[in-house]
Amino acid sequence: MLCMQNISKVYRTDSVETHALREFSLTVEEGEFVSVTGPSGSGKTTFLNIAGLLEEFSNGKYELDGKNVSRLNDRERSRVRNEKIGFIFQSFNLIPELDVFDNVDVPLRYRGMNAAERKQRIERVIEMVGLASRMHHLPSQLSGGQQQRVAIARALAGEPRFLLADEPTGNLDSSMAASVMELLTEINHTGTTIIMVTHEATLARKADRNISVRDGRVNSGQAIHIAAATA
Amino acid sequence: MIRYYIKLGVLSILKNPVLSVLMVAAIAIGIGACMTILNINYVMSGNPIPQRSDVLFHVQLDSWDPNQSADDGGLTEPPNQVTYLDGTALLKARKARRQVLSYQSSRVLQPADRDLRPFEVNTRSTTADFFPMFDAPFLYGRGWDQAADDGLEQVVVLGKEVNERIFGGENSVGRTVMMNDDVYRVVGVLDEWPLVPRFYDVTTQAFNEVEELFFPFGVSVAEEVGGSGNTNCWKPWDEAGWSAFLNSECVWMQMWAELHGADEKQDYMAFLDAYVESQKAIGRFPRPLNNRLNDVMEWMADQEVVADDVQVLLGLAILFLIVCLLNTIGLLLAKIMRRSGDISLRRALGASRNAIFSQYIIEAGVIGLCGGILGIGLTWLGLRGIEVLYRQYEFVENLVRMDWVMILAAVALAIVSALGAALYPTWRACRIHPAEQLKTL
Numbered sequence: 001m002l003c004m005q006n007i008s009k010v011y012r013t014d015s016v017e018t019h020a021l022r023e024f025s026l027t028v029e030e031g032e033f034v035s036v037t038g039p040s041g042s043g044k045t046t047f048l049n050i051a052g053l054l055e056e057f058s059n060g061k062y063e064l065d066g067k068n069v070s071r072l073n074d075r076e077r078s079r080v081r082n083e084k085i086g087f088i089f090q091s092f093n094l095i096p097e098l099d100v101f102d103n104v105d106v107p108l109r110y111r112g113m114n115a116a117e118r119k120q121r122i123e124r125v126i127e128m129v130g131l132a133s134r135m136h137h138l139p140s141q142l143s144g145g146q147q148q149r150v151a152i153a154r155a156l157a158g159e160p161r162f163l164l165a166d167e168p169t170g171n172l173d174s175s176m177a178a179s180v181m182e183l184l185t186e187i188n189h190t191g192t193t194i195i196m197v198t199h200e201a202t203l204a205r206k207a208d209r210n211i212s213v214r215d216g217r218v219n220s221g222q223a224i225h226i227a228a229a230t231a
Numbered sequence: 232m233i234r235y236y237i238k239l240g241v242l243s244i245l246k247n248p249v250l251s252v253l254m255v256a257a258i259a260i261g262i263g264a265c266m267t268i269l270n271i272n273y274v275m276s277g278n279p280i281p282q283r284s285d286v287l288f289h290v291q292l293d294s295w296d297p298n299q300s301a302d303d304g305g306l307t308e309p310p311n312q313v314t315y316l317d318g319t320a321l322l323k324a325r326k327a328r329r330q331v332l333s334y335q336s337s338r339v340l341q342p343a344d345r346d347l348r349p350f351e352v353n354t355r356s357t358t359a360d361f362f363p364m365f366d367a368p369f370l371y372g373r374g375w376d377q378a379a380d381d382g383l384e385q386v387v388v389l390g391k392e393v394n395e396r397i398f399g400g401e402n403s404v405g406r407t408v409m410m411n412d413d414v415y416r417v418v419g420v421l422d423e424w425p426l427v428p429r430f431y432d433v434t435t436q437a438f439n440e441v442e443e444l445f446f447p448f449g450v451s452v453a454e455e456v457g458g459s460g461n462t463n464c465w466k467p468w469d470e471a472g473w474s475a476f477l478n479s480e481c482v483w484m485q486m487w488a489e490l491h492g493a494d495e496k497q498d499y500m501a502f503l504d505a506y507v508e509s510q511k512a513i514g515r516f517p518r519p520l521n522n523r524l525n526d527v528m529e530w531m532a533d534q535e536v537v538a539d540d541v542q543v544l545l546g547l548a549i550l551f552l553i554v555c556l557l558n559t560i561g562l563l564l565a566k567i568m569r570r571s572g573d574i575s576l577r578r579a580l581g582a583s584r585n586a587i588f589s590q591y592i593i594e595a596g597v598i599g600l601c602g603g604i605l606g607i608g609l610t611w612l613g614l615r616g617i618e619v620l621y622r623q624y625e626f627v628e629n630l631v632r633m634d635w636v637m638i639l640a641a642v643a644l645a646i647v648s649a650l651g652a653a654l655y656p657t658w659r660a661c662r663i664h665p666a667e668q669l670k671t672l
Contacts, residue, residue: 054579054666075583081665082581093576097242109235110581154580 002028002051002162002193007060009046009216020046021057022216028195030161033188035207036197043216044197045166051195052085052164053077065161082110086155086192090167092147094139094154100126101135104154111158125153129183145176152183156192163187165196169203181206232586233593240594244601247566251598254562258602258645258652261555263609266641268541268548270614271630273637275438275537279430283366283489284527288496290486292317292507293521296465301482309521310463311434311534312482315452317510322358326502327488328495329364332448333357334458334484335435340444341409342397352393353459355432355442356451362388362419364489365431370394372404372419375447379418383449388419390443413454415446427629430527432485433534435460438629458483480515488524500524556652563598563656567591571663578665591657592650599649603642610641 009021021043028034038044049055050062053069062070065084072080086107087093094103101122108118126132129149131142139147148168155163165184169177181203188194196207204210212219244251278284293309294317295301301310313321318332333355341349361367362374367388375386387408394403394417403417421441428437455473464481490496503522510516525533567574574587582590614631621627 049666052579055664075585078578078581078583078586081579087579093572095573095576097246106577107580109232110577110583110586112232158581 001030001063001066002026002195003063004051005061007050007062008058009043009050009055010058019216021050024060024213024217026211026218028193030193031188031191032209033185033194033207034196035204035210036195036213037199037201037204037210038213038219042213044213046216047213048164048166048195048197051162052087053081078110082107082158084161086158086160086163088148088151088155088163088165088168090170092139092144092151092171094147094150096139099136099138100131100142100150100153103139103150104157107154107158121157121159122153125156126150128156129153143176144172145179148172148176148180149183152180152187156187161193163192163194165194167198168196169198169200177203232589236590236593237597239590240597243566243570243594244597247569250562250566254559254566254598255601255605257555257558257562258599258649259605259609261552261648262603262606262641262645263613265548265552266606266610266637266644267613267617268545269640270610270633270637271617272537272541272545274427274630274632275541276531277427278528279426279428280366280527283364286489286491287364287527288488288490288499288524289527289530290321290488290503291523291525292503292516293518293523294480294482294507294510294516295518297518299465301465302463307521309518309523310482312461312463313484313486314480314482315477315484317506318484318486320506321486321488321503324502324506327490327499329360329489331358331361331364331431331487332484333361333431334448334451335432335442335460336451336456337459338410338444338456340393340397341412343407343409344397347397350396352443354444354446354456356448356456357445358448360489361431361445364487365426368422368424370420370422371402372417374445375418380447380449383453384447385413385415385450386418386447387415388421388445389417390421390441391423393443394420410444410446411454425629425632427632428531428536430531431487432460433531433536434485437531437534437536438627440629452477490524496524552648556648559598559649559652560655563595563653564659567656567660571660574660574663575665578663584661587663588657588661591660592653595649595653595657596646599646600642602649603645606645607638607641610637 004026007021007024011018036044050057104122169180198204291309295310322332336354338354339349340352359375359377359380379386406417407414424441426441462481462483466480468475468479490499507516618631
């Protein structure tokens with residue numbers, strides 16, 4: 001479970017204070033697929049960064065998987081990121097000089113797994129995203145959709161409890177976007193909690209629940225339990 | 232993980248070939264310049280006889296004029312060499328375990344083979360203890376003994392090259408050579424003896440090679456063979472002739488004593504002091520008592536075998552290396568900042584700051600290793616350049632040798648330098664915020 005209570009995030013420069021999140025509270029249950037929508041600058045990405053322990057917050061409390069992660073040190077935050085969270089980015093963020101296998105290998109390297117176990121996991125997730133035949137291709141030799149699949153494989157290789165996706169289909173055409181969404185849905189059905197930031201209402205509707213963020217706050221009136229709404 | 236980081240380092244070098252080549256070149260040029268001078272300094276200041284340097288003592292007696300400096304050393308410095316009178320007196324007293332009195336000369340060697348023309352050789356007239364005291368390596372036979380010294384036997388020890396020239400490199404022990412019309416029996420042939428510096432006589436040129444032929448001191452004196460090294464005199468002698476020269480206050484011989492431990496050294500110094508006091512009683516040694524015993528390395532330092540200008544050059548070379556490293560810091564910083572997206576990504580995927588630090592410091596080590604290997608090549612070129620530039624000086628050949636210690640030192644210095652240069656850029660890499668670049672990747 002992911003639970004944020006009254007999280008605030010303020011960016012300060014010498015003369016300007018920007019409130020990216022204001023008393024942001026949200027609970028995501030285990031196994032949920034939550035979409036987060038909102039206009040540009042509403043705080044979606046800041047929320048996702050804080051949820052993924054990529055950024056610290058100014059005030060509030062954050063529990064992840066039953067553990068208070070509000071004030072962890074760098075090493076502990078890195079470990080939590082590595083073991084519990086998988087990231088999927090809009091622009092895939094693959095390392096261009098590494099092939100598919102080695103890109104998927106990156107998070108496993110930081111977990112200190114032995115070579116045999118890493119190989120087994122990597123091959124399994126690459127096969128799962130349908131790229132077994134491209135194992136030793138460089139990212140530049142793959143289409144956008146394939147690159148995003150590699151990114152998903154990389155996120156899944158560590159068997160995370162949470163998958164955080166920031167506009168995962170933003171750089172893909174509609175057919176590739178549909179296939180990536182299909183893959184994410186499949187992954188969610190295996191029990192992985194997914195939080196997906198998106199601009200596209202059609203994609204947001206594929207989630208179990210949609211959270212609308214505006215001015216750094218959850219727009220509670222817009223929170224929709226999609227499954228209930230469609231029932 | 233180290234292997235993984237090395238792999239990433241190599242990939243990173245290949246990914247940015249221009250920047251990488253610039254960094255490797257900056258390190259290599261700095262290392263090449265620094266190691267060229269360092270190598271010369273190392274050869275010059277090396278211990279030529281490490282296994283015995285602490286038991287071999289150079290003897291100085293202050294027999295000089297109280298109103299003049301000896302050997303540019305000032306009024307309080309004794310002369311570097313001894314007179315014939317004093318040298319032979321110390322020799323006869325036999326107060327040290329072993330002792331050597333010697334001087335350099337030049338003789339004409341007449342090969343028995345009539346097809347070979349006579350040629351001039353550098354010789355050293357010395358006493359029997361020279362060979363065991365200075366660990367001279369023998370290819371055939373050995374040095375002469377005390378009896379040969381006492382009996383004025385006409386024996387020689389040949390250098391390897393001379394033996395090859397006259398006897399085609401065969402074992403020539405027992406055969407004879409003619410030197411200035413006298414017949415000498417070969418008792419030994421030396422092997423290669425790269426003695427750098429040639430510590431036993433630094434008054435001529437410390438980096439010249441050892442002499443090509445050795446023969447007994449007593450025979451040399453009896454044959455009236457003059458020295459070809461430095462002869463310094465402060466007092467005119469009354470009569471002309473060899474005998475008068477031998478009895479003069481001219482210093483022209485090098486005296487060494489083998490002494491083990493502080494007690495032996497103390498006893499020998501007491502003996503020297505007593506000897507000088509006895510000479511003062513007959514009107515010699517006008518200066519105050521000022522005898523010296525320096526072991527090999529003390530003597531090398533006293534004689535400033537490593538010239539001052541080499542030390543200055545070394546300082547300049549180190550400064551040049553620092554300038555190269557400052558350039559490397561700038562290049563590394565540019566490279567790392569260019570890869571801040573990669574760093575953010577790795578941080579997001581679970582890399583701690585320590586992991587990022589390790590990755591980039593090892594990458595710098597790989598660059599340093601490449602720079603070191605290239606630097607060895609540049610050092611070799613630098614040494615060859617010095618050899619060509621100063622080829623008129625015979626001793627230069629002995630200074631431009633590069634041994635394994637210096638090769639490994641070059642690589643180690645390059646890696647350490649690269650790691651040092653990488654500290655700040657790597658620290659900056661560790662400070663890159665994980666979320667900073669992910670959107671812009």
